Structures are given as structure tokens and as C-alpha cells.
Amino acid sequence: MHEQTLAIHAGYEKDSMGTMAVPIYMTTAYEFRDTEHAANLFALKELGNIYTRLMNPTTDVFEKRFAALEGGVAAVGTASGMAATFYAIANVAEAGDNIIVAKQVYGGTTTLTGHTIKRFGIETRYFDVRNPSEIEALVDEKTKIILFESITNPSIDVADFDAIVAIANKHNILTCVDNTVGTPILCKPFEHGIDLSVHSASKYTTGQGLAIGGVIVERHDLVEKIKGNARYAHFNEPDESYHGLVYSDVPLPLFTLRVRLALLRDLGAAPSPFNSWLYIQGLETLPLRMKQHSSSALAIAEFLEAHPKVNKVNYPGLKTDANYALGQKYFKGGHSGLLSFEVSDKETAQKIADSTDIFSLVVNIGDSKSIITHPASTTHQQLSEKELEEAGVPGGLVRLSVGLEDTQDLIDDLVKALG
């Protein structure tokens, strides 16, 4: 089936009422037929609903549809994008382990990896996404995952999947891409050998800035990389917290299964069924919206590039952009709605961000409504000068999330704000 058809139908089989729209199953728990049925569900001898912290029929449609769109085998929804990233890490790493993360990532991912998980005894080693060969020297036997963004926020670099996967596979390490900006429509990481993706569903998935959520997607046949792999002993040994279950022996996608059975069970950042329903509405139009976000963003990037007050524009769809070749290789049908540009200094950037009418001053991306952000004073405020420089966030950087308004109206708004 083609993508637009999957976006509308994947994962949903109509119930006995013939309900056209996916129902919102707003329930905490589910009745068992009898104690044997209950025992079978807990023992995974039969698959079915137990409790909404672990699974929910509305969330199930969202997960299946998202996985189908990205070309993964399974997905698990979470209460936020940050919860998805944290669970992807926590599913493999424990105290004494290390993970390798790109320097150019969303500010929350930088604080999660650089500060919060450090307190859990997990070390983060950083590499420059513009120079993936740096990864090799960071790897040791305790390295559990390599994490990076497909299009980085807000430096707008494109990760070289092939280069990262080559090093990761040489050492049998899992790779995980945050494909929030790329979206499952424009960028298909599993076609390039990436093992896992995480997304903030709060962005393009709802598409209208409606709800906070996240999702982890697993590629087909991931078990082949994990089974017998000493790095992932806990997937290959009995899990005492789940009556001796060996994840690599279960005929189900093992990574997302463990997120569900262990992390959602014990840490509990599950999505609300209502939010999952919102994500389903968003997915129906995602392919159409991403075309429009991308074409408007390209037109705006071209306008900015020609503007005398703009020193540099970061958008991989521009032929002059350093990431153009990677953008052509790993993206199909556009390069999303996120771009950034540099002006002379912090004050000028702040003045522009304060002067737009249609672009709202907001710390979000992926909304139908256009957004302007000054990262150095907001999303990246907690980063030190050095971290800001490494994340590619100078004071004069302005980020735009190009929405779905008329493109010319957006350009006129920027003409006025730039003065």
C-alpha cells in the first residue's frame, strides 16, 4: 500500500459497530474472561489488553500506524518525546555503561544525557554529527547505544546514516535516531540500517500543537543484532522481574516489548488514549502536510539567503547548504519545515523574533501555525557558552518552524521583521 493510504487506514480494523473513526477507548483497565485468560495475558501466552499503562486499543492503532509509515516492525507510544528518548536509553544502559550522543541535539536531550542520566551512573560521550568518524574512538565494551537526530534542532545538520551505521555495526552497537524533524514521511531511517527511532509526537504528528507525546519505533529483525550479543545481556538472560522471560527468545519485536513490559510497567510514562487519538488524526494528513511545510520552508530559505541582513541560512534543501548532498541522500519529498538563520548578533536576533506578526514567539516546532524562536535565550538557555557553540547555537541564530499559512504572507512577515 502507498503511504497516504497507510496514513489513513494502517492499524485499524473496524469494530462490530463499523465505526469509521478510530474510537477513543478511554479506560484504565479491561475485564478478563476468567482467571485462566488473565494468567495467559500476563504470561504472554495470549496477547490482549490488561491495563492502559501497558497498552490501550486507541494507542495500539497509533503505534501500528506510525510503525507502518516509517517502515518499522513495531512501535510503543510514550507520554512525551523526552520519555521516548529516555526509555530508548534506559532499555539498554545501566549504571557503569556509556552511550554516544551527537553534540547537535535538542536542548532537552542534551540536559537528559549530560546531566540527568549521569546521576544514574550512565556516562555520555559526545561526537560531532558533522564528523561521525569521531564515534570510533569513543566506543568500548560498555557502550550501549548511539543516539543522534536525522535533522538536528536547531543547527539543521543532516546526519550521515551510512557512516554512523558502519561504525555501529562493526561493534554490534544499537543506533537510534530522533526522527522528529525528519518525520516518518520524509526520512526512512530503517532503509539505511538504523535500528531504532524516537519521535516527539508533539510536533508534526499532531501537526497543530495539540498534545505532548512520543513514540519509539523498532526495525524488522532487530533480534538478530541483539541475540547472543554480550552488550545486551539483559535481553538474553532471564528477566527476574518478569518470571524469567528471555526477551530474545520471544517471537515478538523485543526492544519495544521490553519498553512496554518493564519500563512502562515500572516508570509509567504512557500516553493518554485521548492524545493517541489526536496523533491518529494528525497521521491521516501527515504526508500532505509535510509536502507543504517543506515547499514553504524552501521558498523562505531562498528568500532569507538573498536578504542583506542575513549572514547564513541553514536548510538542507538549499543547493548552497553544506548538508545539501546528505539531504538528497536521506530525504525524499522535501526537507521538513525547520530552518535557522544567523544575523550579526544576539540583539538583532531578539529584535527580529520580537517583530513578527504571523510567526509566533514560541518554543515549539511542527505546528500548522508558524513559529519563531531565539534558541540561545530559550530552548538552549541552560547550556554553557561551550555547549552552545558545540550545539551550533550562536547568539545571532534565529529558528523558524514554517507552518501551513500562505507562503507569501510568511515572507512578507519576515520582510517587515528584518526591517
Ligand code: PLP
Ligand atoms: N526531540 C526533538 C528533536 C525535539 O524538538 C523535542 C522537543 O522540542 C523533543 C525531542 C522532546 O519532545 P517532547 O517535547 O514531546 O517531550
